[in-house]
Amino acid sequence: MAERRRLLIDASRLPPSGEHRCFHLNDQEVRYLRKVLRLKPGGQVDVVDGRGHLWTALLIAGDQLELTSDRAQPHGTELKPMPQLGLAMALVRRGMDDVMRMTCELGVDHVQPLQADRSVPQAEHRPERWGVILQEAVEQSERLWMPDLQPRLVSGAWWMTPASDDLRLIAVTRDAGCPHLEAWLDQAAALAPRIWLAIGPEGGWSEGEVAQALASGWIGVTLGDTILRSSTAAVAGVSALCSWRTLSA
Known part of the structure; x- marks a missing residue:
């Protein structure tokens, strides 16, 4: 054809x-x-x-x-895909353009840029360019729904922003007590109207950010045994979310 x-x-x-x-x-x-x-x-x-x-x-x-x-x-x-999938992404020095393009192609519905404690001053913040990238990715991937790109927020102001019935997951490293993202999705994600995954900057979340997120109802998850670049972690996490949504539909 x-x-x-x-x-x-x-x-x-x-x-x-x-x-x-x-x-x-x-x-x-x-x-x-x-x-x-x-x-x-x-x-x-x-x-x-x-x-x-x-x-x-x-x-x-x-x-x-x-x-x-x-x-x-x-x-x-096409009806709006459910549950809605959101990526809360800490600003990083490089790789944000790829994150926008790849996660849009995979099927993310909402993108929330975050100014994290460890986001460096040189971290990219180019919302106009990201809007163009998302549009091109929608056209290329043959999606019918355009992802929602939110204005940048400071991480401390973000943790209480999502609805209380959203499933809120924060990716952490070096915490053996946290479940793997895919295992948690299989066990607990079926009834959530929206699922958020928060990915930290280079150097990871600060201890204060993790503590504040957990106190606000976020759940710590891991993406595997290795330490991933922030941009890699975002793509891997959204890929797992979208795959789970497709298979559980």
Whole structure:
């Protein structure tokens, strides 16, 4: 089957139901369709809104796409995956771009950047760039839901932010008493509406952060016997979460 690429368009830009089906593209989108995809007038592309809907559209002259069906009649729909999966990621010096891209491709639903006690001053914080990376990853991976990227928070202000019925897991190292993430998911995650996994920075969480998290209802888990880079740990942890969700559906 021939590949047909996708374009993520914010729902606010799509034509309302019952009206004309054309909408304008910005310069970056025009370049992407014409230069990268080499789409010619009359060519077809899939349009997704990042909220579970897909339409097909035709490129028409100039900078416009035309939906082939009414806004109220998408060609594909997908319910929000449950439980929702969240990654609370401490800012690190390098690797955040890869974390955003890879965890989005895997299926994470929420990303919360954290300023941790041991986040270095050179740690990356580029939310505009990460938004672009997430959009490109949604298009590439053929997801219908766009992950939610939250504003940066200080770790101490974050531990009490998730809902009390969310399952809140913090990845720790060198603690033989903590269960492995996958074992804990198999035992206790079935009824949680949302599962959060918190990954620390280079050098790990401070003792104060771990103590505060545990006192706030977070549960310590490990990701294995070896010490992983923060970016590796984030991808490994989200991979385990998404695999568990798929197999338990």
